[in-house]
Amino acid sequence: MDSTTHFSRPSMGLLNLNEGDKRYQLTRHAPSEALSPFVKHFWVVSWDLNGLDPYPQHVVPNPCVNLVIERGNTFFFGPSGRKFSYLINGKGSVFGVKFKPGGFYPFIRVPVSSLYRQPMEVSGVLDVSAESLEERLLGDGCDADKARYMDQLLCAHLPAEDAQARLVHNIVQQIELDREMLRVDDLSSSWNIHTRKLQRLFNQYVGIAPKTVIKLYRLQNAADLIDRGLHCDLVKLSQELGYHDQSHFIKDFKSIIGSTPEEYVNSRKNLSSNIRTGG
Numbered sequence: 089m090d091s092t093t094h095f096s097r098p099s100m101g102l103l104n105l106n107e108g109d110k111r112y113q114l115t116r117h118a119p120s121e122a123l124s125p126f127v128k129h130f131w132v133v134s135w136d137l138n139g140l141d142p143y144p145q146h147v148v149p150n151p152c153v154n155l156v157i158e159r160g161n162t163f164f165f166g167p168s169g170r171k172f173s174y175l176i177n178g179k180g181s182v183f184g185v186k187f188k189p190g191g192f193y194p195f196i197r198v199p200v201s202s203l204y205r206q207p208m209e210v211s212g213v214l215d216v217s218a219e220s221l222e223e224r225l226l227g228d229g230c231d232a233d234k235a236r237y238m239d240q241l242l243c244a245h246l247p248a249e250d251a252q253a254r255l256v257h258n259i260v261q262q263i264e265l266d267r268e269m270l271r272v273d274d275l276s277s278s279w280n281i282h283t284r285k286l287q288r289l290f291n292q293y294v295g296i297a298p299k300t301v302i303k304l305y306r307l308q309n310a311a312d313l314i315d316r317g318l319h320c321d322l323v324k325l326s327q328e329l330g331y332h333d334q335s336h337f338i339k340d341f342k343s344i345i346g347s348t349p350e351e352y353v354n355s356r357k358n359l360s361s362n363i364r365t366g367g
Contacts, residue, residue, distance in 0.1 A: 117235035126191035134181035142177040153192035162218035166203025190256035194247035200295035
């Protein structure tokens with residue numbers, strides 16, 4: 089398995105990542121070649137905020153299943169359709185496995201949409217208890233060794249490669265990279281797949297609808313550009329993201345991020361001002 093890889097950008101859904109970097113450490117680790125058709129990476133978040141205020145990290149989800157190993161809360165979690173927040177407090181760590189879009193379905197062979205707001209126990213997939221994983225992966229030790237252990241555990245339950253899963257991953261990758269891909273009908277035409285079949289594929293392999301996946305990537309992109317101070321002209325930003333109706337952009341942004349684009353820009357300005365003046 090490859091050694092630790094430190095990713096700097098893109099944020100991959102972590103809002104205000106520069107501020108988060110001051111509160112916790114995030115590393116990502118590549119899977120072995122055998123596991124790479126299914127797993128995007130392993131990730132480890134660790135922090136020590138003892139004596140400091142808790143920090144809420146806001147996340148725009150990717151269309152991926154995550155195995156999250158956290159004290160008392162270890163589950164496979166399906167993708168969500170909007171921003172969520174994790175309160176970082178005290179001292180601790182979380183270990184995770186991010187599966188590729190479509191990459192978790194071959195392990196369970198049931199629609200990934202069944203995980204929506206209904207996380208899955210680890211024991212039914214990996215034949216280990218949540219408690220044993222927490223003891224093995226949340227204690228002292230090298231993050232790379234922990235990732236290697238999890239890689240070996242998943243490889244022991246490795247399913248056969250699934251051509252449909254690979255197809256779905258490629259479709260999601262196009263959504264991520266092609267800013268002009270804003271409508272499910274366009275996606276259907278691009279892949280010569282009927283819209284209803286495309287929706288069934290996403291229900292089975294991704295867990296959320298293609299329309300939702302398109303919105304997640306477009307609005308994550310917008311928030312990331314604002315976070316990095318690369319875009320404050322919101323009309324121009326919406327046009328660059330393919331929105332021809334400003335009100336549609338505002339509605340989508342608020343549905344995913346939880347605030348309007350203008351409110352989000354102002355919150356970033358206020359945060360920067362507080363940091364410069366000592367808060």
